[in-house]
Amino acid sequence: MITQKASLYKGKGEYPVLGERPIPSPSEEQVQVKVLSAGVNPLDWKRIEYDFVVNPIWPQILGCDVAGEVSALGSKVENFKVGDRVLFQASSEDRNQAAFQQYAVQNHDLISKIPNHISDDRAATIPLAGFTALVGLFHYTGLGLHPPRELQVRSRPRPPNTTSILIIGGASNVGQFAIQYAKMVGFEKIITTASRENHELVTKLGATHVIDRHTCDLAEQIKEISGEDLRYAFDTISNDETYTTALRALADRHPVYFACVLPVPEDMSRFPKKADGSEWKAVFASPQQWRELGVQFYKVIGTWLETNQIKTPESVVMPGGLDAVNEALKMVKEGKVSAKKLVIKPWAS
Ligand SMILES: NC(=O)c1ccc[n+]([C@@H]2O[C@H](COP(=O)([O-])OP(=O)(O)OC[C@H]3O[C@@H](n4cnc5c(N)ncnc54)[C@H](OP(=O)(O)O)[C@@H]3O)[C@@H](O)[C@H]2O)c1
Secondary structure, eight states: EEEEEEEESSEEEOOOOEEEEEEEOOOOTTTEEEEEEOOOOHHHHHHHHHTTTOOOSSSSSSSOOOEEEEEEOOOTTTTTTTTEEEEEEEOOGGGGGGGSSSSEEGGGGEEEEEETTTTTHTTTHHHHHHHHHHHHOOOOOOOOOOOOOTTOOOOOOOOTTOOOOEEEOOTTTHHHHHHHHHHHHTSSSEEEEGGGGGGHHHOOOOOOOOETSSSSOOOHHHHHOOOTOOEEEEESSHHHHHHHHHHHHSOOOOOOEEEEOOOOOOOOOOOOOOOOOEEEEEEOOOOOTHHHHHHHHHHHHHHHTTTTTOOOEEEEEEETTGHHHHHHHHHHHTTTTOOOEEEGGGGGO
């Protein structure tokens, strides 16, 4: 059996250890990728600490963001060749797709080539955050906004004169993509919240109004910019404080559309009530689950990157290869990473 190095998550609640496991072989529709950069996400530590056992086969492998080089092809794959630089999102349900190992596999239609000017480390910032923001803004399980013309998804027309959107947490990885998508579809006022040191970044990405998230009365500050008619908000942070801010800022006299990244609280009574017909949705960013959108995303993201319509978040490489996974998870969990994606290099182990 040919093995590879992998970060093995061996049992509920235990942080992973470096070990070996078989190299996954591609099925006939799959591509095998040598993982050169693996992005670290909040989901990775949450899977350990909140016991999301999505696949009961142990050891599990964590990591959803893969960037690397095609190393083998299934017999039916025609759109890639060995050596192509590619990126994809791993499903949490299949450890053979996961990022914190040296080789991973994915279906050929949920993979994108990486343009030459984008490094592997930058490419590893894209899959989960880029798709989460896409679902948040354009899928019917999110805000259901009319998408950029390259995407065909079910959407509803925007009510006339709705030119503003609120994106809570513009500096988060998800927020950085959300701002850029909002700009692509022509919102005139893109209002966001971020720490002061990230205001320049989010402005460059397309935010038109940035509020220091550490100040008071955020909702009042947002309303001063948007007026009383704000209908759309996407909360990329999703805690009681951010929910309250967004709901207070959203209009009272019309139905409003609010999407968030964590489950909607069961008890909504502590939050401001909105007009009948309002929607509050939690997104689930799985290209496998929302396959139609997933396939379209992986067709179009390469072009958006190539033409600089979309810029990636900054990446920071953790020294130590797969040995650095736990330190990276701890840094993300403790909120020590601002406006960046930590990246693991599995071959530096
Ligand atoms: N539902 C899904 O399918 C799905 C998919 C992906 C992610 N998520 C969830 O989405 C959340 C964001 O993920 P991520 O990868 O984008 O996180 P991230 O980049 O690690 O988030 C860190 C950023 O959050 C910002 N932040 C923290 N608290 C804030 C607040 N109260 N207001 C505004 N900004 C705040 C910080 O901004 P400053 O540095 O400017 O302070 C920081 O830069 C996580 O909870 C993650 O688990 C859900």
